[in-house]
Structures are given as C-alpha cells and as structure tokens.
Amino acid sequence: MNDYKTSKESRVSITELMLPSHSNFGGKVHGGHILNLMDQIAFACASKHSRSYCVTASVNKVDFLNPIEVGELVTLKAAVNYTGRTSMVVGVRVESENITTGKKKHCNSSYFTMVAKDINGKSIPVPGLIVNDIQGARRYARSIQRKTEATSRSSRFDPANFKIEEHLAGLATENIKLDL
Numbered sequence: 001m002n003d004y005k006t007s008k009e010s011r012v013s014i015t016e017l018m019l020p021s022h023s024n025f026g027g028k029v030h031g032g033h034i035l036n037l038m039d040q041i042a043f044a045c046a047s048k049h050s051r052s053y054c055v056t057a058s059v060n061k062v063d064f065l066n067p068i069e070v071g072e073l074v075t076l077k078a079a080v081n082y083t084g085r086t087s088m089v090v091g092v093r094v095e096s097e098n099i100t101t102g103k104k105k106h107c108n109s110s111y112f113t114m115v116a117k118d119i120n121g122k123s124i125p126v127p128g129l130i131v132n133d134i135q136g137a138r139r140y141a142r143s144i145q146r147k148t149e150a151t152s153r154s155s156r157f158d159p160a161n162f163k164i165e166e167h168l169a170g171l172a173t174e175n176i177k178l179d180l
Contacts, residue, residue: 006129034094041077084126
C-alpha cells in the first residue's frame with residue numbers, strides 16, 4: 001500500500017436513470033433512494049483509496065436543493081477530501097439531468113466520514129492524501145474545520161455539560177413552550 005495517494009486516484013462517478021420505482025408519493029425521486037446511492041458511492045471511493053472494506057461513521061448535513069424527476073439521469077461524483085489515521089472524508093455531489101432538454105441541476109452535496117476496517121472489523125490505517133491544488137487544500141482544511149465544530153457541538157450539548165441558562169434567550173424566540 002502507498003503511504004499517500006491523490007484524490008484523483010480514488011475518484012468514482014456513477015450515472016443512473018431514475019425509474020418510477022424510485023419515486024415517493026409526490027412523484028419525485030425519494031430522498032432515501034438518493035441517500036442510499038450516496039452511501040454506496042462514498043463506500044466505493046473510500047474502499048478504492050484505502051484498498052479495504054470501509055464503513056460509514058457519519059454523514060454531514062444533507063440539504064436537498066432541487067427535486068429529481070422520474071426519467072432524469074442522476075450522476076453522483078465522489079472524491080476523498082481528507083484523510084485521518086483510519087478515516088477519510090468523502091465528498092459526494094449529486095446532479096440530475098433532464099435527458100430531453102439536457103438541463104442539469106445540482107441536487108445536493110454531502111460529506112461522508114468513512115472508516116477502513118480489516119477482516120476482523122478493526123480500524124486500520126489509510127494512505128494519506130496528496131494535495132496538489134488550492135481546491136484540494138481548501139477541501140482538506142474545510143474538513144478539519146467541520147470535524148472541530150462537530151466535536152465542539154457534541155460536547156456542548158452533552159447532558160453532563162448542557163446549561164439551560166445559556167439557551168433560554170434563544171429559545172424564547174422559537175416555536176416552543178417551556179414547562180420546566
């Protein structure tokens with residue numbers, strides 16, 4: 001195994017036609033189907049980078065920006081943005097294309113933290129990331145920032161650390177009735 005690899009070496013892209021069986025009650029493609037495809041491509045990308053089986057540890061915020069219609073082509077692109085010791089952050093972008101007009105829409109993007117595992121399920125080291133452009137450095141730095149913010153958020157709202165007094169003013173403007 002190489003000590004370092006470029007993001008380009010493990011990029012993955014898939015395109016799939018959206019069928020009626022993928023639709024929700026509103027006639028659009030079901031978000032759960034898209035999330036499943038995103039998880040699959042994140043797995044493929046992380047496994048290609050690490051040359052090992054990988055599992056999803058977390059998924060960063062997913063915003064559905066535009067609906068996907070039945071009959072459109074959906075393209076998912078995945079690339080490794082960050083490598084830790086045993087984990088990788090895989091950026092996934094989803095675009096749809098109307099096959100009759102050629103119009104493309106950015107539907108969503110998200111970041112999957114994937115962990116490499118050995119045959120016994122134990123976490124194993126992954127190759128580092130060779131970054132050779134400013135865009136790659138920006139993505140790497142952004143991943144570090146997201147990781148730091150997630151850790152801070154988790155500890156701040158941990159039941160042992162939560163202080164209601166710090167949140168009362170903010171809650172007063174929300175659609176909530178406190179009956180403590």
